[in-house]
Amino acid sequence: xxxxSLLRIVQLGFKSLRLHKLRSxxxxxxxxxxxxxxxxxxxxxxxxSHDAQEAIKRLGAHNxxxxxxxxxxxxxxxxxxxxFVSEYGISYHDASRIQATIPGLKRVxxxxxxxxxxxxxxxxxxxxxxxxxxxxxxxxxxxxxRGRFLSEFDDLHRNNVCVLTESLAAKLFAHxxxxxxxxxxxxxxxxxxxxxxxxxxxxxxxxxxxxxxxPMDSNVYIPLTTLRARFGEMDMDLRAGSFKLERVxxxxxxxxxxxxxxxxxxxxxxxxxxxxxxxKKDYELIVPLNILNAIKEQRARDTRMLLYIACISLLVGGxxxxxxxxATVTERTREIGVRRALGATRTDIVLQFLIETxxxxxxxxxxxxxxxxxxxxxxxxFFHLTTIITEWSVVAAFGLSLxxxxxFGLYPARRAAALDPIEAxxxx
Amino acid sequence: MSDKAIIQIxxxxxxxxxxxxxxxxxxxxxxxxxxxxxxxxxxxxxxxKSTLLNILGCLDRPxxxxxxxxxxxxxxxxxxxLSNIRxxxxxxIFQSYNLIPQLNVVENIHVPLFYQxxxxxxxxxxCARLAAKVGLSDRLDHRPMQLSGGQQQRVAVARSxxxxxxxxxxxxxxxxxxxxxxxxxxxLLDELHADGRTIIIVTHDPKVAxxxxxxxxxxxxxxDREDFKTAPExxxxxxxxxxxxxxxxxxGSLGPNVSPYGAGTTGAETEAS
Numbered sequence: 131x132x133x134x135s136l137l138r139i140v141q142l143g144f145k146s147l148r149l150h151k152l153r154s155x156x157x158x159x160x161x162x163x164x165x166x167x168x169x170x171x172x173x174x175x176x177x178x179s180h181d182a183q184e185a186i187k188r189l190g191a192h193n194x195x196x197x198x199x200x201x202x203x204x205x206x207x208x209x210x211x212x213x214f215v216s217e218y219g220i221s222y223h224d225a226s227r228i229q230a231t232i233p234g235l236k237r238v239x240x241x242x243x244x245x246x247x248x249x250x251x252x253x254x255x256x257x258x259x260x261x262x263x264x265x266x267x268x269x270x271x272x273x274x275x276r277g278r279f280l281s282e283f284d285d286l287h288r289n290n291v292c293v294l295t296e297s298l299a300a301k302l303f304a305h306x307x308x309x310x311x312x313x314x315x316x317x318x319x320x321x322x323x324x325x326x327x328x329x330x331x332x333x334x335x336x337x338x339x340x341x342x343x344x345p346m347d348s349n350v351y352i353p354l355t356t357l358r359a360r361f362g363e364m365d366m367d368l369r370a371g372s373f374k375l376e377r378v379x380x381x382x383x384x385x386x387x388x389x390x391x392x393x394x395x396x397x398x399x400x401x402x403x404x405x406x407x408x409x410k411k412d413y414e415l416i417v418p419l420n421i422l423n424a425i426k427e428q429r430a431r432d433t434r435m436l437l438y439i440a441c442i443s444l445l446v447g448g449x450x451x452x453x454x455x456x457a458t459v460t461e462r463t464r465e466i467g468v469r470r471a472l473g474a475t476r477t478d479i480v481l482q483f484l485i486e487t488x489x490x491x492x493x494x495x496x497x498x499x500x501x502x503x504x505x506x507x508x509x510x511x512f513f514h515l516t517t518i519i520t521e522w523s524v525v526a527a528f529g530l531s532l533x534x535x536x537x538f539g540l541y542p543a544r545r546a547a548a549l550d551p552i553e554a555x556x557x558x
Numbered sequence: 559m560s561d562k563a564i565i566q567i568x569x570x571x572x573x574x575x576x577x578x579x580x581x582x583x584x585x586x587x588x589x590x591x592x593x594x595x596x597x598x599x600x601x602x603x604x605x606x607k608s609t610l611l612n613i614l615g616c617l618d619r620p621x622x623x624x625x626x627x628x629x630x631x632x633x634x635x636x637x638x639x640l641s642n643i644r645x646x647x648x649x650x651i652f653q654s655y656n657l658i659p660q661l662n663v664v665e666n667i668h669v670p671l672f673y674q675x676x677x678x679x680x681x682x683x684x685c686a687r688l689a690a691k692v693g694l695s696d697r698l699d700h701r702p703m704q705l706s707g708g709q710q711q712r713v714a715v716a717r718s719x720x721x722x723x724x725x726x727x728x729x730x731x732x733x734x735x736x737x738x739x740x741x742x743x744x745x746l747l748d749e750l751h752a753d754g755r756t757i758i759i760v761t762h763d764p765k766v767a768x769x770x771x772x773x774x775x776x777x778x779x780x781x782d783r784e785d786f787k788t789a790p791e792x793x794x795x796x797x798x799x800x801x802x803x804x805x806x807x808x809x810g811s812l813g814p815n816v817s818p819y820g821a822g823t824t825g826a827e828t829e830a831s
Binding site for chain 1: 612617618641646652656657661673674675678721
């Protein structure tokens with residue numbers, strides 16, 4: 131069997147398949163849907179996990195987040211504790227202890243969050259005042275859109291300057307350039323020095339359950355020293371008629387490590403440092419690396435499940451193809467007999483039918499790949515949903531469709547070749 | 559005409575083992591066929607005629623005995639070898655044309671060469687010439703569905719010649735055709751014979767058999783008797799009349815062995831002896 135005959139057999143296969151266009155098309159459809167499903171499902175799954183991973187990565191796999199949470203006893207303590215000032219959370223003492231004792235620590239970023247209302251002209255917005263350090267944008271990958279972020283100088287001199295999130299500025303300033311304007315928070319005026327765009331960020335979530343629904347993207351950044359000097363550590367919550375006072379020194383601490391390998395071993399040390407002199411559990415540790423790993427594991431599980439589903443659909447497609455090919459062999463028994471009489475060997479017949487099956491699978495597979503890619507592209511383009519076509523899914527889907535063709539085509543082909551030429555010729 | 563026997567069958571038997579019973583389809587057949595001869599094979603069903611045809615066509619193997627085709631013993635060849643022999647040395651013409659529906663006229667004629675690894679581009683002219691020879695030069699790209707029965711059988715005749723075979727085996731070639739078109743096909747076979755081809759035709763129609771030089775009658779798995787035609791009878795057959803009619807017109811001008819229903823082979827010198 132030389133290359134030319136193989137080519138001829140392929141041409142022959144196309145001719146035979148063209149004879150029954152509808153049947154060939156429907157048979158192919160099983161393959162198309164199978165391959166399409168593999169590629170599309172994997173692309174959607176991959177896109178979703180990519181989004182999640184990006185979110186985690188923005189927090190930083192190098193980072194650990196320590197966040198103040200209201201201890202549960204006080205939360206459920208009943209109305210008697212309602213009017214008391216609840217004191218909890220990370221203290222400056224904790225921060226300095228961690229900075230001093232944890233090995234491999236590169237930077238510590240403290241953040242103080244308070245809920246206030248910001249005014250400009252007749253406009254007002256509920257917002258989060260965030261007191262922090264100048265290297266905040268570097269740490270959180272926030273993007274400076276205009277102007278500059280807070281400087282060491284601002285921090286040192288407790289300047290009344292602020293940086294607004296882009297979206298807050300858009301709400302507050304209707305007709306005016308926000309830069310160099312003065313916004314008011316309570317009795318304090320702050321000069322706007324820059325606009326910033328936050329990446330959607332786990333660290334930026336409102337704390338706890340009670341504050342859910344507050345805007346996440348309306349932030350006013352001021353130097354931490356300024357925040358302490360102007361507003362103190364008291365935070366008031368006026369919601370739904372209840373009145374609550376909280377006293378929290380630091381809302382959260384972001385720890386950055388020099389390398390990912392140092393993150394895991396530092397966790398027990400951080401816990402030990404935090405739990406010293408602590409009576410109640412008023413903080414939580416968020417380890418993005420762990421979340422990242424969990425997401426990766428979840429993704430591997432999802433991918434495996436998708437593959438099972440895909441394999442089943444390809445199997446169904448394969449059975450459909452085998453069914454049709456068996457019917458074709460029966461229908462073309464005469465032709466097989468004639469070909470045998472005219473000098474075709476069994477191998478020729480096996481090849482002819484096998485190649486016909488493979489053509490069905492190949493075209494079906496290619497159509498499926500094209501359809502899957504087109505769908506993924508359209509999903510990304512029209513709905514702006516992250517959809518990632520992975521090379522392995524294309525290769526696997528296509529390879530699987532060919533394998534299915536080989537496996538399910540071989541039996542009908544062998545049956546065709548095993549026919550006795552005399553019987554086949556007599557077949558009506 | 560060469561004296562060389564291209565088919566030599568000796569003491570051939572074929573037994574079908576059906577479990578409890580063994581069917582003796584051939585019971586010791588001896589036949590020699592010379593190159594260029596035109597042989598008709600006749601006999602009632604169950605006579606072993608079909609079995610003999612299958613073995614002659616290398617579609618089946620004898621249980622015992624030898625079959626030499628063109629000097630080569632093919633009786634014990636493997637399936638693959640037999641396929642090659644069929645493709646290279648035998649041309650088949652079937653009762654029901656058996657063209658391949660998805661191929662056009664030229665491609666159908668090309669099929670035996672295809673299995674010998676010859677590209678249609680290199681032998682297109684050869685195939686087209688054969689199509690022209692059977693009068694289908696204007697239908698080269700027609701599909702079998704677009705042709706009449708007679709035209710399809712012409713394609714089959716051309717196909718049987720494409721590999722320049724040692725012999726053409728025709729199994730009831732006119733069985734599915736009306737008498738006029740059947741006549742056209744038989745005329746084509748006569749032409750082939752005139753060109754020196756060896757033709758073996760299986761038929762139950764005495765009129766068809768009449769055209770052959772030699773008629774082999776099979777019965778119960780053996781050669782019952784053989785008739786050898788003289789030239790006038792064959793002329794009569796070729797002219798479109800039945801031999802029987804010819805005999806009535808010219809009684810006594812021919813020997814007693816005119817009719818295929820006749821009792822013996824008296825008078826005819828045995829070609830095989």
